Amino acid sequence: MNEVLLRSLTPSVLGILVRRGADFAAAEDAVQDALVEAVRVWPAGRPRDPKGWLVTVAWRKFLDATRADTARRRREGLIDEEPAPGPAPAVDDTLQLYFLCAHPSLTPSSAVALTLRAVGGLTTRQIAQAYLVPEATMAQGVPPTPLRQWGRISRAKRTVSGVRFDRPGDVATVLRVLYLVFNEGYSGDVDLAAEAIRLTRQLAAVIDHPEVAGLLALMLLHHARRAARTAPDGSLVPLAEQDRGRWDTEAIAEGVAILQAALARDRLGEFQAQAAIAALHADAPTAEETDWVQIVEWYDELARLTDNPVVRLNRAVAVGEADGPRAGLAALAALDDSLPRHTAVAAYLHERDGDLTTAARLYAEAAQKAPNLAERDHLTRQAARLNARGMRR
Structure with a gap:
């Protein structure tokens, strides 16, 4: 079963049902039922027009559910005739x-x-x-199922x-x-980055707003580093250790140009501020040449705009680079230690400060809290590296 294909077709199928008159909730339920049916029958032979097949099955599921609903009479005008089978519109x-x-x-x-x-x-x-x-x-x-989610x-x-x-x-x-x-x-975990960039480009083409441009710039600048973020074995490569020759210079140039045009409009927003931080990282020929003082200033702007605790966590890292690890630890001490990645940041700053024993312990603790396998493995290796250095002393 091609999960990527189903994921790519879902929005169009859902949109077609809504345009035909189905309300959103009923249409989404019908599409999910159609996806379940596709998972069941497609392995035996995928239809020549997968999108048309999903539209037909989803519409029938919607009709079945509507006819069984107590509001059937109010919707009879929508379901008098089922649209004739045929290729789904390319919209x-x-x-x-x-x-x-x-x-x-x-x-x-x-x-x-x-x-x-x-x-x-x-x-x-x-x-x-x-x-x-x-x-x-x-x-x-409420326990979730693979294709249906509840609650909020x-x-x-x-x-x-x-x-x-x-x-x-x-x-x-x-x-x-x-x-x-x-x-x-x-x-x-789910490769949606390119799709998010495509949609943001669409949005920027129809909405003239500096924050839309700022978000597009941010995405491009982050995406430009994607090839360098992992080693051949799949392990994470920290920003400071990445091969900058693998960064996409065209994407960086496009992102910086979009950001500069947005900032020139003097309507600063959080995505422009984040993009400015990403641009400063991209502009540094080496990790040692990163302008951490400016990055701290941009984090101050970002904290003023959002008051987001994760922003303040990242700011603590930047302060540790600009003013020394003890200044970073002081900034970190003011934050809730239950924040995601708080322990990992503390481990990094303690290592920078020369306290390898504390850093190794914190890296091991952070590994247990990591949100994904790649990050957990990276933090575990950091702990092992410091423990090995301690044994050699």
């Missing part, structure tokens, strides 16, 4: 679906969760990681039930969704 509804999921009646967190599920195809676990909350919080105590997501679907497809959503929420989708893809 990309993904961006429009993002805006529908960002409907103003939804809270930002619900809009993000719904979009990541319905359009991005992420699981409850992946969405919970993006939110930095436990999976049980996102699922609201199901409530959001009920909220947009019956909303017409042409209702606009909130641009800020759409940007947040695209950012989280990119980050999930960038982590390597």
Whole structure:
């Protein structure tokens, strides 16, 4: 079963059903039923028109559910005739679906969760990681199944039930969704980074806003380093140790140009500030030549804009590079030690300060809290490296 193909077709199939008159919640349920059917029957022979097959099956599932619903009479005008079979229209509804999921009646967190599920195809676990909350919080105590998620997501679907497809959503929420989708893809767990960049390019082409440009610049600058982020064996390569010759210089140049044009409009936002930090990293010929003082200044701007604890955690690292590890540890001490990666940052700063015993212990603790296997392996190797150095003394 080609999961990538199903993921890529889902937004278009969902959009077609909504345009035909299905409300969002019913359409999403019908599409999920069609995906289950595809998983069951496609291994025996994939249809020549996979998208058309999914549309046909999903529409029939929607009709079956609608006819059984108590509101059947109110919807009879939508279901008098089933559209004739044939090739599905080649229309990309993904961006429009993002805006529908960002409907103003939804809270930002619900809009993000719904979009990541319905359009991005992420699981409850992946969405919970993006939110930095436990999976049980996102699922609201209801056990998730592979293709259906509940809790916050199901409530959001009920909220947009019956909303017409042409209702606009909130641009800020759409940007947040695209950012989280990119980050999930960038982590390597689900490869959605390129799709997030494509959608952000579409958004930038139709919306003239410096934060849209800032997000596109940020994505390009981060994506430019992707090839250097892992070694041939799949292990993580920290930024300071990456082979900068493997960075995509064209993507960096494009990202910097987009960022400069956005900053010139003097309407600073969080994505522009993040992109500025990424640009300073990209501009440094070597790790030692990184302008950490400017990076700290940009983190100060970013903290002012967002008051995000993760921003302050990253700022502590930058302070440790600009002003020394003890200054970084002092900045870290003001933060909640339950923050994701707090222990890993503490380990790094203690190593920089020469306290290898404490650093090794903290690296081992951080490995136990790591959100993915690659990061856990990296932190475990760091602990082993320092322990080996201690034994040689």
